[in-house]
Amino acid sequence: GFDKHNYLATLKRRTSLLQPATAKRLEGVLVQLEESLKPENEKKTQEKIAKLIEKASQGDAAAKAEMIKMRVISVDNFVIATTNPITFFDTVPLANNEVPFIENTSRQEIVVSYLGQDGRARKTQPIRYQGQGQVELHTISTEEFEYVIRDIYSGEVKTAQLANVDLARDVELQLNKLMWPFIKSAIGAFVTTGPRALRTFFPHSIVNTKNLPTTNLLVAPGNTNTSLWRKECMDVVLEYAAAWGNSLDNAFGGGVGQMKPTAVYIPSSEVMGYLQQVQLTSFGNSVVEEIFDTGFVLNYGGARWVFIADATLDPDEGLAYVKFNKPIGTFFTKPGLDQTFEDESIGMRKQNKGSVSMNKVIGFGLPINWRLNVAAVRYHNAR
Helix, strand or coil: CCCHHHHHHHHHHHHHHCCHHHHHHHHHHHHHHHHHCCHHHHHHHHHHHHHHHHHHHCCCHHHHHHHHHHHHHHHHHHHHHHCCHHHHEEEEECCCCCCCEEECCCCCCECEEEECCCCCEEECCCECCCCEEECCCEEEECCCEEEECCCCCCCCCHHHHHHHHHHHHHHHHHHHHHHHHHHHHCCCECCCCCCHHHCCCCCCCCCCHHHCCCECEEECCCCCCCCCCCHHHHHHHHHHHHHCCCCCHHHHCCCCCCCCEEEEEEEHHHCCHHHHHCCCCCCCCHHHHHHHHHCCCCEECCEECCEEEECCCCHHHCEEEEEECCCCEEEEECHHHCEEEEECCHHHHHCCEEEEEEEEEEEEEEEHHHHHHEEEEECCCCC
């Protein structure tokens, strides 16, 4: 069956990969969910939900509204805590009447990429310093999920709540499909000539640009058609981050701060590259012992590394995606306008079933000068 305790523990570990404000909000919600699953509280929670379901099925408007609110909140937080590409973004929940904007604080004109209503990438007009560019919102919809209303022996209603997980997974998959192309489009040679609004960065005149990277597509030395993630891959990431200097504020302004890698997303079939670099007779130093214990090198070059196995990435591309301690864009949601559609009609209830689906309002924008805050590492040749 579904292990709720392990699921929540996994989500709590993942929150450390998110931007600080988002992680803090999620951690509070997940702690509350864990509390509700303690033996002394779980029965009370189930009884409360059972009463709400019963009242809602009898047409109680207040009960229906509370059920919808619970569902929206839990799904929204599950999605933000589990979706891999969201970790590259700052997450901003909007009020129902708020309009999403990205403010330009880079001291140069910039453009912002965003998802249009047709699902294609769009760009704003050039935005001046301290100006704002509006980001379009649009709606994604889940499939319809059926669930059992109650168990005729135990009376439990947890299956109705597990529909939340189905909804969250469906939204997660859709966001993966939408967001990864945006992240991948940020990889490549930086634009440093031509119209200023289209340049990736425009450093202060005191900066010697010979020190600065020219691309965020990093190629590890010694690549073959079958090579995997290894020390040389970590080296090129650390060199990229260090090349911007002790503080990117000196180069570009805007409070960017010192760059550090925080997570690496690798195709799941190729994530265990370190295992090929040690043998059973290789004991003798702390790094080898760390690989034997965890499968990875977790502390190296002044950074704490986290490796995420992502089954949606193509191993034939030979690319791993590095999240640094700064976002590449902003992900906007409007939880107050998320809708759930439930069917507990007489016909469904006779079958002891209900069904639920959801519409979710989203939008995201990527300022062109935030491309610096992501990198891809080629760890083997494209196949």
